[in-house]
Amino acid sequence: MDFENLDDAGLVARTQAGEPRAFDELMRRFAPRIYGLVYNMTSNHEDTGDLLQEIFAKAYRSIGGFRGQSSFYTWLYTIAINITINFLKKRNRQPKISLNDLAPSAFKEDTLTELSAGTDPVKETDLAELQVRLNEAMQKLSEEHRTVVTLFDIQGLPHKEIGKILGISEGTVRSRLHYAHKQLQIYLREFRPN
Amino acid sequence: MTAKKLAPDEDPILNFLRLKRHETPTADYFERFIEEFHRRRSLELIRRPIWKLAVDRILSRLIDPARGFAPSRRATVGAALALALVAIGFGAVTIKPWQTGARERLTTLLRGGEAQSEQLAFSERPGVDVLSQINKLSLDPNLDQIFLEESLGERKVRASTGAASISTLRGIGNGTAPRHALSAPRYVIDVRPVSHDSPVLSF
Numbered sequence: 384m385d386f387e388n389l390d391d392a393g394l395v396a397r398t399q400a401g402e403p404r405a406f407d408e409l410m411r412r413f414a415p416r417i418y419g420l421v422y423n424m425t426s427n428h429e430d431t432g433d434l435l436q437e438i439f440a441k442a443y444r445s446i447g448g449f450r451g452q453s454s455f456y457t458w459l460y461t462i463a464i465n466i467t468i469n470f471l472k473k474r475n476r477q478p479k480i481s482l483n484d485l486a487p488s489a490f491k492e493d494t495l496t497e498l499s500a501g502t503d504p505v506k507e508t509d510l511a512e513l514q515v516r517l518n519e520a521m522q523k524l525s526e527e528h529r530t531v532v533t534l535f536d537i538q539g540l541p542h543k544e545i546g547k548i549l550g551i552s553e554g555t556v557r558s559r560l561h562y563a564h565k566q567l568q569i570y571l572r573e574f575r576p577n
Numbered sequence: 578m579t580a581k582k583l584a585p586d587e588d589p590i591l592n593f594l595r596l597k598r599h600e601t602p603t604a605d606y607f608e609r610f611i612e613e614f615h616r617r618r619s620l621e622l623i624r625r626p627i628w629k630l631a632v633d634r635i636l637s638r639l640i641d642p643a644r645g646f647a648p649s650r651r652a653t654v655g656a657a658l659a660l661a662l663v664a665i666g667f668g669a670v671t672i673k674p675w676q677t678g679a680r681e682r683l684t685t686l687l688r689g690g691e692a693q694s695e696q697l698a699f700s701e702r703p704g705v706d707v708l709s710q711i712n713k714l715s716l717d718p719n720l721d722q723i724f725l726e727e728s729l730g731e732r733k734v735r736a737s738t739g740a741a742s743i744s745t746l747r748g749i750g751n752g753t754a755p756r757h758a759l760s761a762p763r764y765v766i767d768v769r770p771v772s773h774d775s776p777v778l779s780f
Contacts, residue, residue, distance in 0.1 A: 410611050415601045423597060432610070439614055440621075445637040517593065536594040564591065571590050 391455040423533040426518040520570035528563035
């Protein structure tokens with residue numbers, strides 16, 4: 384069976400019918416995006432790897448109860464966010480981690496330079512420093528605000544989808560985004576043009 | 578999924594944030610991730626007891642991890658039926674004829690004050706099992722109502738009958754003659770219907 388040609392719903396149905404290889408294909412499709420989501424919320428690659436395992440294990444165990452009321456990716460994103468926020472709450476209860484322990488950005492500097500071409504303030508700045516500062520600024524946001532920034536600014540999801548995933552209205556998504564952007568601009572004001 | 582097109586933004590910080598979407602490991606990482614996933618699943622199947630796996634499976638049907646407790650209608654009906662069967666099996670739910678309609682009949686008795694008489698059948702004392710005595714009383718066709726009265730930790734059973742068939746009460750209790758004193762008119766607050774007693778548990 385060639386699972387690559389099946390859509391998400393078809394792969395879910397195959398998994399529910401007891402074909403674990405269909406779930407492998409779902410993991411191939413969604414793991415990079417879920418990785419990005421979790422990483423940008425935790426800023427730690429090691430934690431991200433563990434959480435990714437936990438998220439897909441949970442999804443696999445629960446897929447029998449998935450009734451297709453939402454799309455698979457909305458369902459999976461909701462699981463990922465719930466697990467990640469629970470993890471962050473536990474982590475926050477433990478002794479504070481130093482922001483210096485946060486992982487530097489995963490992409491290489493030349494890639495970043497290439498991608499950031501045209502943004503003058505970035506050219507003039509130490510890119511590695513900016514990466515670290517971005518992660519720090521993200522960690523200063525509350526979990527709710529970090530989540531909407533990750534989903535909207537980093538992952539590029541529309542407001543409506545974010546509302547569905549988080550179970551909140553579009554208006555709340557916009558309001559959280561507005562507040563989070565203001566906060567980020569304050570934390571990173573030195574990187575903004577005068 | 579519809580991702581927004583990467584476009585220059587007025588705010589370089591927000592524009593730069595968008596670049597973070599490229600912060601993902603290589604394809605090799607995800608292939609290894611899938612292998613690791615299967616390895617952990619196999620270990621879990623070996624290490625976890627079967628009953629835990631079964632409980633997980635049932636819970637995963639009932640609890641949607643994305644939405645919390647959201648059982649399907651089929652699961653809800655199934656769970657309710659299973660619970661009812663278990664409750665009946667353990668005797669937690671018992672339906673006794675003398676429990677039915679006690680409240681309504683008590684109201685009639687107090688309001689009407691008809692030619693009914695109410696008798697103290699017996700009091701609880703060592704060697705007297707109140708519930709078994711109530712069961713005996715309930716078989717008496719002449720008795721109209723049976724009340725369990727509880728005050729200051731003492732339990733008394735009263736029975737009333739339209740024909741005042743006192744003789745039917747004789748011998749109930751510890752084998753001695755019962756107390757047949759006619760009681761004064763009673764108020765609702767003073768009398769608790771048997772149906773309000775805690776359910777009989779028998780295992």
